[in-house]
Each structure stands twice: as structure tokens, then as C-alpha cells.
Amino acid sequence: MARKKAQATTKPENDAKELASRSKQENGKAKEAEQEGEVENNNAAEEPEPEAEPEAEPETKEEADADAHTGQKRKGAPTAGTKTKSNKAPRQGSRTSSRTTGNPATPKQLLNFLLSAKSLEYCFPAEELEAANGVSSGKGKSKCYSLTSPSSFTPFEHLICAHLLAKPLSHVLGMRSIRTLLNEPFNFSTPDDIVQAGEKRVWEALEVARTQHRQKTATYMFGMAEAYADDETMFTLAEEANGDGPKGVIAHVKNTVPGLGNIGGEIFARRVQCVDGWGDALWPYADSKALEAVREIGIDVKDAEDLQNAIEGLIDWNLVGDLGLQEREVSKGQLVGEDMEMQVQTEYVVALERALGCVLEGKVAELRKAAASAFS
Known part of the structure; x- marks a missing residue:
């Protein structure tokens, strides 16, 4: 089945400049000394845009299967220009x-x-454990990254998590953003929740989370919600999982989720494989x-x-x-x-x-x- 790509909305050049300026101002305000540069994120650099050139495909089915299971890229032979091992003392946990x-x-x-x-x-x-315990002890719906079983998240909620975990944020900021978006008063658990609330409301949620790159992330997440508000998009993603396993899922996420590339797709595949109906197609994947x-x-x-x-x-x-x-x-x-x-x-x-x-x-x-x- 052919993949259905999300349609990107073209914005006027002036709007783009205004958003870029606003994003820079916010990033400066959002810096928190104990969070920036001191805690490594799941990804060292921001995800490539969906338009980025895809990686080369494995040459054989056996290599493709191996890549689907491990997510590892094949490396070329070392050259004379290969960097030598650093003599610097490693930081704890490296x-x-x-x-x-x-x-x-x-x-x-x-x-x-x-x-x-x-x-x-x-x-x-x-901070995550303290806040998560508070969330889990409350009444009604509550979800958090650390204490909620990944099998209890919906596929779309896993897309939200992948979006936030794939950003160049600290570990604590990514988890705080997930808690904020998925619980009261925002409850952004479905595409319709986000579309009906509007992009500005998503930005407000990220503002409450005191995270970085708020305008850009809000724009991307609203675009993702618009794409997945059409049930056919998620259905096609499931079909890709059934047909091509993790490799198909990663490619489809890259093609349909604004702002996410291979790393975001890998995070999604890693987490969604224990959700009912997805395990047969994806598990075990790492x-x-x-x-x-x-x-x-x-x-x-x-x-x-x-x-x-x-x-x-x-x-x-x-x-x-x-x-x-x-x-x-x-x-x-x-x-x-x-x-x-x-x-x-x-x-x-x-x-x-x-x-x-x-x-x-x-x-x-x-x-x-x-x-x-x-x-x-």
C-alpha cells in the first residue's frame, strides 16, 4: 500500500520570519542552568526534517532484517582520518x-x-518521579513516562512521546513535557484534542512545561495532529508495520510526522511494540x-x-x-x-x-x- 504523506501547509514568508524570531526569544528565556548541557538527551542533536534525504537501504534481505531488529547502521572501514581515542577523563555514566x-x-x-x-x-x-507519583495518586486519567506502562499508551500518545524525546532537550524536560501534554488541564491524547485546541494552546502547554523550542515544537505537533486526525494515516502506519516491520514504521513516521526523522521513528517503534495489536509486527525491536x-x-x-x-x-x-x-x-x-x-x-x-x-x-x-x- 502506498504511503500517505502528510500535507504541509505553506505559510507566508513574513509569518515564518516572525515565528523564527519568536522562537529565538523563547529559547533564551527558557534556559535553566541545571537542565541545559548537563543532562544528555535521548538524542544529541535535533531530528532532521521529514524532507531530509533517507539513509541508504540495506543491500540484502538478511541485512534488512538485522537492521530491523537492532536499529544499527553499517559502518564503513576506518580510514586514516579516523579520530583517535580522547585522553580526557570520561564523565560518570558515559x-x-x-x-x-x-x-x-x-x-x-x-x-x-x-x-x-x-x-x-x-x-x-x-523531579520526574516526584511529579509522576503525584500524577498517579490523583483521580481520573493520568499518564507519565516513568510510571505508566508503555502498553497503556495509545499509538498516538507514543507519537507525542517520540516527538518530545527526539528533541534536543534534557532528559527531565522531555519527561516534564510529556506529563504536561497528556494530563490535566490539557489532555492532548488524540489528534482531535490537539486540532480542536489549536496550535496556540499546544504552545501554552509547552510554556507551562518550561521547555525549549516551544513555537517550533507546537507547530510540528499541530501538523502531526492534523495528519493523524485522518484515521487512514494511522491505519497506513499499522499496515506498514504488518508489511515491513520496524523498518516500515520508521520510514512512515519520518514521512508523515513533521519534524521527526529516523530517531523519532525508532523511539516510536521501541515503545509501541508492547501495545495490543502491534507486538506481532514489531516485537522484538531495539x-x-x-x-x-x-x-x-x-x-x-x-x-x-x-x-x-x-x-x-x-x-x-x-x-x-x-x-x-x-x-x-x-x-x-x-x-x-x-x-x-x-x-x-x-x-x-x-x-x-x-x-x-x-x-x-x-x-x-x-x-x-x-x-x-x-x-x-
């Missing part, structure tokens, strides 16, 4: 520092601890950044299927006890029968998300020590 530090915990201890509620403080900012984070913690897996096997073979619920999620059945590992596969898929996504969060928070060494101590 790939270099964590790999040169002794690991007191076994892979089994690490994986069980990572999935337990005890790992939360090592994987998410304190983008290269998340899979590398799992390895950095000390769980040596080759690819997405290897991580799946590790979860199915090493998880001991007597050790995990509780995932720490709002949804108590899945959090306690109590989904059985037809829901058992969703249980494992959720554990898989939670492991990827927490491993990545731990690396971004720079707490790999602390998590290792805690895991060894908890299960000694």
Missing part, C-alpha cells in the same frame, strides 16, 4: 567510564534489578542507542532477540517483585494466558527504557552496586 569500571553484579542481578521498582531512582530524574545502553549497564546482548531470550530466561519474579508501574497486574507480573505475551513485551520495553535512562542520568555505577547489594 560509555567509556562505565565500561572501564569493574562490575560487581551479574547479568541476572542487573536485569532483575533493572525491572524492579528499586531501579527507578537510578533511571529517572528526581534501536541501537537503547541496546547499547543495556550493554553498558553490563547485560551483554548481541541484538534484540538476544535481549528477548535474556528476559525470558533470567527474570525471576521472586527477585523483581514489582515493576513499580501504575498498572498493578502487569507491574506484579500477573498477566497470564493470552495476556502473557504482552507481559513479556512490556518487560522488554521497560528494560530498554530504564537502561537508556540510567545511562543518560549517569548512574550506571550506582545501579550496578545497588543490584549486587540487593541480590547478594
Whole structure:
């Protein structure tokens, strides 16, 4: 089925200049010393525009399947111009520092601890956990990045998360923006919610979240909502998943979501694979950044299927006890029968998300020590 691209609305040149000026002013006001430049985001640079030239496709089906599972790009042979390893002392939590530090915990201890509620403080900012606990204790609908099961988000809500996590924001700002948009008083959970509220209201939500790049992000998210307000767009995305797996999903997201490129598509595919109806087409999938984070913690897996096997073979619920999620059945590992596969898929996504969060928070060494101590 041919992909249906979102139609971009052409704006007058003066409006574009005005928005650009407004965005620059906002970015200057939004700087917060403890958040800018000190906490690495899921992506080091902003996503390319949808019009960016796509990456070269793998040459064979086998290579395509491998890319779909791991999200890794093939690298060319090193040249004489390849940079040498830096002599600078690595900061705590970086790939270099964590790999040169002794690991007191076994892979089994690490994986069980990572999935337990005890790992939360090592994987998410304190602000996120404090606010998320407040959100989850309130009445009615509530969703947050750290404590809501990824299986409870809708595909469109996962697109919102991917949009915010793929931006050049700090870890804490991305999560704060997700909480703000998905809960009271904004409740932007569907395309219609955003379209009816209008672009200005989206900007107001981002203003409340005190995030950066508010005007640009509001424009992009409103454009995404307009594209996905047509049910056919999400249906086509699901068809791409059924036909081409993660690779098709990533390409379709890049083509239909303004402001997102491959990284945003990878984040979406990583999170949506545990949502009912999507697992058969996508699971197990792990983008290269998340899979590398799992390895950095000390769980040596080759690819997405290897991580799946590790979860199915090493998880001991007597050790995990509780995932720490709002949804108590899945959090306690109590989904059985037809829901058992969703249980494992959720554990898989939670492991990827927490491993990545731990690396971004720079707490790999602390998590290792805690895991060894908890299960000694």
C-alpha cells in the first residue's frame, strides 16, 4: 500500500520570519542552568526534517532484517582520518567510564534489578518521579513516562512521546513535557484534542512545561495532529508495520510526522511494540542507542532477540517483585494466558527504557552496586 504523506501547509514568508524570531526569544528565556548541557538527551542533536534525504537501504534481505531488529547502521572501514581515542577523563555514566569500571553484579542481578521498582531512582530524574507519583495518586486519567506502562499508551500518545524525546532537550524536560501534554488541564491524547485546541494552546502547554523550542515544537505537533486526525494515516502506519516491520514504521513516521526523522521513528517503534495489536509486527525491536545502553549497564546482548531470550530466561519474579508501574497486574507480573505475551513485551520495553535512562542520568555505577547489594 502506498504511503500517505502528510500535507504541509505553506505559510507566508513574513509569518515564518516572525515565528523564527519568536522562537529565538523563547529559547533564551527558557534556559535553566541545571537542565541545559548537563543532562544528555535521548538524542544529541535535533531530528532532521521529514524532507531530509533517507539513509541508504540495506543491500540484502538478511541485512534488512538485522537492521530491523537492532536499529544499527553499517559502518564503513576506518580510514586514516579516523579520530583517535580522547585522553580526557570520561564523565560518570558515559560509555567509556562505565565500561572501564569493574562490575560487581551479574547479568541476572542487573536485569532483575533493572525491572524492579528499586531501579527507578537510578533511571529517572528526581523531579520526574516526584511529579509522576503525584500524577498517579490523583483521580481520573493520568499518564507519565516513568510510571505508566508503555502498553497503556495509545499509538498516538507514543507519537507525542517520540516527538518530545527526539528533541534536543534534557532528559527531565522531555519527561516534564510529556506529563504536561497528556494530563490535566490539557489532555492532548488524540489528534482531535490537539486540532480542536489549536496550535496556540499546544504552545501554552509547552510554556507551562518550561521547555525549549516551544513555537517550533507546537507547530510540528499541530501538523502531526492534523495528519493523524485522518484515521487512514494511522491505519497506513499499522499496515506498514504488518508489511515491513520496524523498518516500515520508521520510514512512515519520518514521512508523515513533521519534524521527526529516523530517531523519532525508532523511539516510536521501541515503545509501541508492547501495545495490543502491534507486538506481532514489531516485537522484538531495539534501536541501537537503547541496546547499547543495556550493554553498558553490563547485560551483554548481541541484538534484540538476544535481549528477548535474556528476559525470558533470567527474570525471576521472586527477585523483581514489582515493576513499580501504575498498572498493578502487569507491574506484579500477573498477566497470564493470552495476556502473557504482552507481559513479556512490556518487560522488554521497560528494560530498554530504564537502561537508556540510567545511562543518560549517569548512574550506571550506582545501579550496578545497588543490584549486587540487593541480590547478594
